Amino acid sequence: MSTSIVVIALFLGVFFGFALNKAGLTKYHKIVNVFRLTDLAVLKFMMTALIVSMSGLYLLRGLGLVTFPTIPATYIAGNVIGGLIFGVGMALSGFCPGTCAAGAGEGKLDYIVPGLFGFLVGAALYGLTYQYVFPAISAIANVGNVVIPDLWNLSPFLVVLFFTLMSLFLFYLIDRAGLHRTDRG
C-alpha cells in the first residue's frame, strides 16, 4: 500500500467519523429513535448524503472525471435477509460498525469493549461459516454488480432527480407537516 493511499484513507475516515459524530449518530438514542419514528435525523442524514454523493458521482462520471469502482453486488434474497438481520442488531445496540468505531474514538466504553469486540467475534463467526452460507444465499436472484439506470435502461439523471425530489418531499413532510411520532417516554 502506497503512502498516498494511507493518507487518503485516513483523511476520508477522519471526515467520515467527524460527520457521524456531528450528526449525533454516535449516540444510542439517535439510532434507536429513528426506529421508534420519534426522531428521523438518521434518515435525513443518510438521504442527504445520498443526494449529494449520487449527484456528484454521476456528474463527475458524465464529465469523464471518474470511473466507478466495483458496484456492490445485488443478490436480492441476501441483501434483504442481511438487511433484516442487520436491523435487529442496530435496534438492540444503537450503533452500526461505522458509528461504533467513531463512538469508540469518543471514549465510550460500551462502544469500545462490547462493541468492537462483538464485531470481531461476529466477523470470525461469519468467516468460519462463510462457505455454508454465502454461496447458497448469493446465488438466489443474483443480478450482479449492476446499477438501477443500467438495469432498467433509465437515464441516470432521471433516477437521481427522482430520488432527490422524493427525499425533499419526505423532508418537507417530516419538518413542515410533522410526520413523526412523539416520544411519550
Add this chain to the structure above:
Amino acid sequence: MKPIMAYIRRDEWSPYVAGILLGIVGVLAVWLSNSLLGASGAFETMAGMIGKALSPELFNTMYFNYIMPPEITSGVILLIGIFFGGMLGAATSGTLKWGKKDAANSDAQWKQIFGQQTWKRWAVAFVGAIILEYAAGIAGGCTSGLAISGGMLLAPAAFLFIAGMFASGIITAMIVYRKRY
C-alpha cells in the same frame, strides 16, 4: 469566521449539514482513490489477523486466506480514521467521554428505560454487534459499505438492504420498548 467556528463547536449539527459533509466524503473516496467507504469489511480483515495468530489451523480457510486475507487494507486505515474522526468531533464540542464516569453506559435514554446496570447495556451491545457484523457479511456490506456506498452508485442492493434494515429495526424497537415504544 466566528459563526462557522461556533457551529463547528456545536454538539449536534443539522442532519442536513452533516449529511452534505458525508456526501462529499463519499464522492472524494471514489474520486481520489477509486474506492468506497465501509466499515464491516475492516473487522473481517482484523478478525482474520487475530484469528490466525490465535489458531492458525482453524482460520486456515478459503475465506480468511483469499477473500479477506490477513493484511492491513485501506479499509482498516479508513476505520482507524473513523475512530479519530469521532474523537475530533467530540473534542470540538467538549463531549469526549475518555475517563468520564458515564463512559461505560453512555446514553441517558438507555438508562432511563433499561436501568443503570452496565452489564445489561454491555450484554445487549455485544449480542447486537455480533448480529450486525454477521448480517453485514450476508448482505454484502453495512450501513456505510452498502447503504451509503451502494446507494450513491444507485445499486439496487443498497435500497433492498435499507428497506430490510428499517422494517426489522422498527419491529425490534417495538418489541424492546413495548409500552414505551
